[in-house]
Amino acid sequence: MYTIRSGMNLDGDFYTGFDENFIYSKAITLYRICEEPEKSGLQKNENDDFEGVSEKKYIEALAAEIYFSELLQFEAMFALLLAIYQNLPHWLYLTTYKTADIKEAASKFISGDFLSITNGVVATSEEFFTHSLYSGYGDTDHKDSWSKSIENISFLTGRMAEKYIEAKEFNAYKHGLRMHTGETLLTIKDNKKPDHPGFSWSSKNSIVFLETEKQSNGEIQVYRAIRHFNPEESINHILIMKQMLASIKNTRMARIQKKDRAELLDFSKLDMEEFKKLKVARKWRMNF
Numbered sequence: 001m002y003t004i005r006s007g008m009n010l011d012g013d014f015y016t017g018f019d020e021n022f023i024y025s026k027a028i029t030l031y032r033i034c035e036e037p038e039k040s041g042l043q044k045n046e047n048d049d050f051e052g053v054s055e056k057k058y059i060e061a062l063a064a065e066i067y068f069s070e071l072l073q074f075e076a077m078f079a080l081l082l083a084i085y086q087n088l089p090h091w092l093y094l095t096t097y098k099t100a101d102i103k104e105a106a107s108k109f110i111s112g113d114f115l116s117i118t119n120g121v122v123a124t125s126e127e128f129f130t131h132s133l134y135s136g137y138g139d140t141d142h143k144d145s146w147s148k149s150i151e152n153i154s155f156l157t158g159r160m161a162e163k164y165i166e167a168k169e170f171n172a173y174k175h176g177l178r179m180h181t182g183e184t185l186l187t188i189k190d191n192k193k194p195d196h197p198g199f200s201w202s203s204k205n206s207i208v209f210l211e212t213e214k215q216s217n218g219e220i221q222v223y224r225a226i227r228h229f230n231p232e233e234s235i236n237h238i239l240i241m242k243q244m245l246a247s248i249k250n251t252r253m254a255r256i257q258k259k260d261r262a263e264l265l266d267f268s269k270l271d272m273e274e275f276k277k278l279k280v281a282r283k284w285r286m287n288f
Helices: 010-017 023-033 054-083 090-096 098-109 125-132 143-166 167-174 229-255 272-277
Strands: 180-188 201-214 220-228 282-287
Touching: 010 090, 023 054, 023 229, 054 090, 054 098, 054 125, 054 143, 054 180, 054 201, 054 229, 098 180, 098 229, 125 143, 143 229, 143 272, 167 201, 167 220, 180 220
Parallel strands: none
Antiparallel strands: 180 201, 201 220, 220 282
């Protein structure tokens, strides 16, 4: 039971001051520096380092920060989508939710179990985004583009949810930087076919970290895990989430102010094939 002073309008206060550009502003700055490091403003020394940090490691660190910003942004955005179905002021729900709950809800979103994640309020993807993203405002004048908009945003949210759920390296980042960054190359060859080149996966943007997994015999197996990522995919996902957050803010403020209509962002013209091209092979792990 939470005690809230009578007369406090937490939702109104929250959305009035909410900045949908908060994480995007950082991420796009990092992305631009990765593209043109000489514009970072840092001075290079005689060893061609940026103030004591090699240019290579400098760019690797910034690229990783963009990737982890995507995961951070997704958790916050998905929690905000769910806030409308809770029996709490939205700001308070965002303050008190557990990460495990968001991961479970994201998994159910992927499987299409909308009834579970909305406390029985909606049953379909279209209903979910109509309420969560557009606060119940619908575009009945442009049904084709409205349906395509919902289809696109549902696809992208599912894609980002999968990345978020799979990202065990997020804990390695949040709790003590228990990870390495940089270029990796993984090659698989058949020893019985020495002349065959085998298969290789490489990426200049990788996270290397440890995973543990309890075995049936009670022992805990330790794995060395490698995650490949694409900063361009991450910055595009962050941009989409920024736009989604703007839609949430604008339409929920319109509801608070009891407006009959609200400005609805259109996602129908997004090219899903271009997003698919940005995806990289995700993760491998090897036991010790």
